[in-house]
Amino acid sequence: MSLELPAALAPIEVFLGRVYSDGDEEALVRMGDEHDEHAAAMREHQAAGAAGEPHHDAAGSETRVLGLGLKVSASIVLAHKGVTLLQYALTAAALAETVATGGATGGATGGATGGATGATLAPFVRQAGQQALDAVATVTVNELLT
Amino acid sequence: MGDGLRADDRVRPRRVARGVATTCAEAAARASAFHERMAAYGTPWGVNNPVSRALGLCYRTARDEHAARHPGHPAACLAGRETVGRAGDGAGGGARGTAGGGAAVAGGVR
Numbered sequence: 001m002s003l004e005l006p007a008a009l010a011p012i013e014v015f016l017g018r019v020y021s022d023g024d025e026e027a028l029v030r031m032g033d034e035h036d037e038h039a040a041a042m043r044e045h046q047a048a049g050a051a052g053e054p055h056h057d058a059a060g061s062e063t064r065v066l067g068l069g070l071k072v073s074a075s076i077v078l079a080h081k082g083v084t085l086l087q088y089a090l091t092a093a094a095l096a097e098t099v100a101t102g103g104a105t106g107g108a109t110g111g112a113t114g115g116a117t118g119a120t121l122a123p124f125v126r127q128a129g130q131q132a133l134d135a136v137a138t139v140t141v142n143e144l145l146t
Numbered sequence: 147m148g149d150g151l152r153a154d155d156r157v158r159p160r161r162v163a164r165g166v167a168t169t170c171a172e173a174a175a176r177a178s179a180f181h182e183r184m185a186a187y188g189t190p191w192g193v194n195n196p197v198s199r200a201l202g203l204c205y206r207t208a209r210d211e212h213a214a215r216h217p218g219h220p221a222a223c224l225a226g227r228e229t230v231g232r233a234g235d236g237a238g239g240g241a242r243g244t245a246g247g248g249a250a251v252a253g254g255v256r
Contacts, residue, residue: 023192023201031187038180045173059216066208073191073201080197137196144200 028074035067
């Protein structure tokens with residue numbers, strides 16, 4: 001089963017406006033395995049056709065490389081999900097801390113002040129979280145495409 | 147016989163030709179089933195974020211490049227069958243070359 005977004009962090013996803021990855025790392029691993037199996041099956045056919053003649057199975061090697069690439073993709077999807085969950089949790093903690101810090105300044109008045117402070121700081125917390133997630137995505141995409 | 151060939155020399159290439167055709171057909175069927183299964187997976191890398199879209203782009207590019215380098219069935223298969231058919235119709239000495247052609251045919255179905 002692929003890594004899913006915990007229900008408790010769903011409000012943070014909405015708050016940040018940066019969606020949790022819809023990738024399925026387990027399906028990617030299965031796809032990779034199927035590429036390996038297909039390459040092996042085609043190698044058998046080729047061996048049967050070659051009737052003992054030596055041959056170079058270039059297409060099969062490339063199929064296996066494709067399968068390996070899919071498994072690496074599964075790791076990347078999983079890592080991206082992990083970083084996203086971490087950032088969601090950090091954002092939730094920052095929001096809670098913002099409210100709590102204001103609320104600890106004293107009494108009922110302090111609590112109200114803390115709520116106001118939290119509301120004031122929420123956009124900054126949101127922006128920081130968004131920038132962190134965007135930076136991760138940008139670095140990953142650049143690494144993939146260069 | 148006028149051409150100096152025995153009956154065996156005529157039968158063997160035909161037998162090999164039939165074997166290659168069978169191997170080719172089986173390989174083509176397996177390759178077709180494989181491509182259908184892969185298509186059924188859809189986009190497991192995801193589509194709702196830039197990282198997933200980049201992964202999808204990489205996979206499609208690699209897959210298309212692979213397909214271009216190894217065109218596979220039906221072109222290679224049909225060409226192989228023609229070669230094999232000629233070898234089968236010809237007399238003797240074709241078995242070795244025909245088997246090699248079979249390898250190319252089976253290898254081309256990806």
